[in-house]
Amino acid sequence: MxxxxxxxxxxxxxxxxxxxxxxxxxxxxxxxxxxxxRAKAEALAQxxxxxxxxxxxxxxxxxxxxxxxxxxxMAETLAPLxxxxxxxxxxxxxxxxxxxxxxxxxxxxxxxSFPVIRIMPNTPCSVGAGLTNYTAxxxxxPDALExxxxxxxxxxxxxxxxxxxxxxxTAIAGCGGAYILQIMEGLADGGVACGLPRAKALxxxxxxxxxxxxxxxxxxxHPGVLKDQVCSPGGSTIQGVRVLEERGVRGAMMDxxxxxxxxxxxxx
Numbered sequence: 001m002x003x004x005x006x007x008x009x010x011x012x013x014x015x016x017x018x019x020x021x022x023x024x025x026x027x028x029x030x031x032x033x034x035x036x037x038r039a040k041a042e043a044l045a046q047x048x049x050x051x052x053x054x055x056x057x058x059x060x061x062x063x064x065x066x067x068x069x070x071x072x073x074m075a076e077t078l079a080p081l082x083x084x085x086x087x088x089x090x091x092x093x094x095x096x097x098x099x100x101x102x103x104x105x106x107x108x109x110x111x112x113s114f115p116v117i118r119i120m121p122n123t124p125c126s127v128g129a130g131l132t133n134y135t136a137x138x139x140x141x142p143d144a145l146e147x148x149x150x151x152x153x154x155x156x157x158x159x160x161x162x163x164x165x166x167x168x169x170t171a172i173a174g175c176g177g178a179y180i181l182q183i184m185e186g187l188a189d190g191g192v193a194c195g196l197p198r199a200k201a202l203x204x205x206x207x208x209x210x211x212x213x214x215x216x217x218x219x220x221x222h223p224g225v226l227k228d229q230v231c232s233p234g235g236s237t238i239q240g241v242r243v244l245e246e247r248g249v250r251g252a253m254m255d256x257x258x259x260x261x262x263x264x265x266x267x268x
Contacts, residue, residue: 005030006151007062009055009077011041014097015068017126021155023048024128034058059084064093064117064148067106071098071267075109082111093117093144099170100267102163103137115139117148118163120170121155122177130156131173135163167264175260179253184209 006022008015011033023031028049034057035041045052058065059081069077074096085092093115096106103116117140121132132155136145149158161169184205191201216226231238244250 003061004032004051004058004063006064006066007032007034007053007058008041008066008068009034009058010066010068011035011044012068013123014121015066016044017123017130018066018068018097018121018152018155019044019048019050020126021128021130022151023050024154026151032058032062055081056084060088062092063090064095064151066095066097068097071100074098074101074106078106078109078111085110085114086112091115091144093140093148095119095148097121098267099174099264100167102268103135105268107137113139115141115144117145118166119152120166120174122174124177125152125155128154128156132156132158133161133166133169133173134158135161135166167261167268170264171257171260176257179256180209 005026008019008031011019012035015035019031019033029051031048031050032053033041033045033050034053034055038052041052044050053061055077067074067077085094094106094110095117096103097119098106099120101109103118106116106118107114115137117134117136119132119134122130124130125132132152134149152158184202187205187208188198188201191204192198196204212226216223219226227241231241
């Protein structure tokens with residue numbers, strides 16, 4: 001049997017967010033962390049009570065091996081681990097969160113035909129409000145997938161998706177947070193310009209975004225319908241909407257998603 005249930009090779013922003021999520025479900029002592037800069041893994045381990053090791057130890061001892069490295073670094077990360085993975089006796093699953101790299105590519109870079117789960121999470125996973133798209137190859141057993149989803153259950157929404165659509169989903173759910181944070185910052189700056197204290201302006205913008213998202217999810221209404229409900233005839237909101245349409249905000253958001261989608265495909 002594997003010594004650890006979950007291992008992370010790479011504990012950057014996204015890896016760290018998932019560590020925080022899985023430690024709400026799994027025993028932190030069953031989680032092994034490795035990072036190129038060991039101090040970063042040690043700081044995260046101290047925060048959540050995990051163990052720290054090397055890439056080789058994660059590859060040799062963990063049941064679920066999270067590959068939290070950039071796509072450009074995946075080949076050099078996996079090459080030294082090929083022999084370890086090939087001769088392992090205990091079952092394991094490779095879990096990739098690398099944009100653009102297919103499950104077939106991950107398995108090949110690891111040196112064999114291995115079970116692979118491909119996920120595309122986002123940073124709100126750390127606070128239980130994330131969205132993670134996932135898909136698994138045929139080598140992943142139903143029990144292994146079920147257990148894996150249990151470990152990620154505290155991260156937020158888990159949504160199965162065909163691998164061919166992963167990049168498109170990432171361009172919204174993964175990258176979109178950065179776009180919304182730019183909008184949130186702009187809203188807060190506008191509030192400050194109108195006299196609001198900075199802290200209150202940020203609070204109002206963040207809470208409004210959170211509440212609007214929850215409203216859309218729980219009502220199931222089209223965004224256009226919900227928008228119209230806020231726009232009273234001759235009111236202030238419709239004037240703001242007019243300015244956004246004049247500045248092409250809707251088209252800019254579409255272009256941002258398409259640009260991120262295209263870059264995701266290039267990374268593969």
